[in-house]
Amino acid sequence: MLFLKPKRFKVVDSTQKIAKEMAAKNCPQGLIIVADRQKESYGRLGRSWSAGVGGLWFSFVLRPKISLQKILVIAPLIAIALNKAIKKSFKISSKIKWPNDILIERKKVAGILVEASSRGRKVDWLVIGIGVNVNNRLPNFLQQTAATLKQVCGKNVSKEVLLESFAREFDLCYKKFLKVGFSSFVNFYNKNLSFYNREVIVFTDDLSQAGINKGIAKTGKLVLKMPQGIKRVSAGTLRLAD
Numbered sequence: 437m438l439f440l441k442p443k444r445f446k447v448v449d450s451t452q453k454i455a456k457e458m459a460a461k462n463c464p465q466g467l468i469i470v471a472d473r474q475k476e477s478y479g480r481l482g483r484s485w486s487a488g489v490g491g492l493w494f495s496f497v498l499r500p501k502i503s504l505q506k507i508l509v510i511a512p513l514i515a516i517a518l519n520k521a522i523k524k525s526f527k528i529s530s531k532i533k534w535p536n537d538i539l540i541e542r543k544k545v546a547g548i549l550v551e552a553s554s555r556g557r558k559v560d561w562l563v564i565g566i567g568v569n570v571n572n573r574l575p576n577f578l579q580q581t582a583a584t585l586k587q588v589c590g591k592n593v594s595k596e597v598l599l600e601s602f603a604r605e606f607d608l609c610y611k612k613f614l615k616v617g618f619s620s621f622v623n624f625y626n627k628n629l630s631f632y633n634r635e636v637i638v639f640t641d642d643l644s645q646a647g648i649n650k651g652i653a654k655t656g657k658l659v660l661k662m663p664q665g666i667k668r669v670s671a672g673t674l675r676l677a678d
């Protein structure tokens with residue numbers, strides 16, 4: 437099994453910060469930090485992330501022997517495992533929103549953050565942070581765009597069941613990925629993608645690009661069909677066009 441016994445905390449600033457410090461000090465792959473509550477958690481693009489009691493908040497360390505170029509496929513790989521774990525644990529129909537959110541009926545229930553450090557052109561460590569809204573209370577400003585598994589299921593659900601299920605699913609995905617590469621995951625990812633074949637807008641730093649969402653390619657990049665041709669996008673924030 438890839439994962440070590442989780443190190444559990446009641447309250448931390450950020451599981452991500454702790455895992456990164458440990459990764460930099462050469463901790464083994466599979467180290468996993470779980471917290472009941474985080475005071476300074478953050479998400480993609482440095483956005484702050486609400487992490488109160490009741491949610492599943494954790495970070496773990498990977499040391500894949502891959503080139504930096506291949507990092508783009510890691511978030512989709514994790515999204516596949518997390519989406520499977522949510523579906524199987526609670527028998528609900530969730531979807532992946534590119535690049536690495538999990539949605540239920542268009543509301544975000546989970547987010548994935550991938551941070552990396554390299555040695556030359558090779559990955560030294562990856563720290564993956566996962567936040568799942570399970571039984572936590574969402575602040576008012578998130579009520580329109582986010583949901584908890586408790587709201588979806590109509591009752592409290594077990595974060596431990598979800599964590600164990602994710603660990604099993606990711607263990608399988610990761611081993612397969614190291615053996616055969618990412619190509620064999622592409623179809624599965626795209627089948628579970630929300631807004632597939634829909635007109636979307638992808639926002640990057642100072643650019644917004646509209647096109648038809650054709651899912652990801654084997655490089656992990658999003659394929660956008662635009663009037664002027666096919667465009668492949670590495671990162672960004674995706675919205676459905678009105």
Ligand code: BTN
Binds near residue numbers: 478493495546548
């Ligand atoms: C996103 O959707 O932007 C990713 C959110 C990732 C949040 C998790 S919660 C556990 C870990 N610790 C953090 O500070 N962030 C990640």
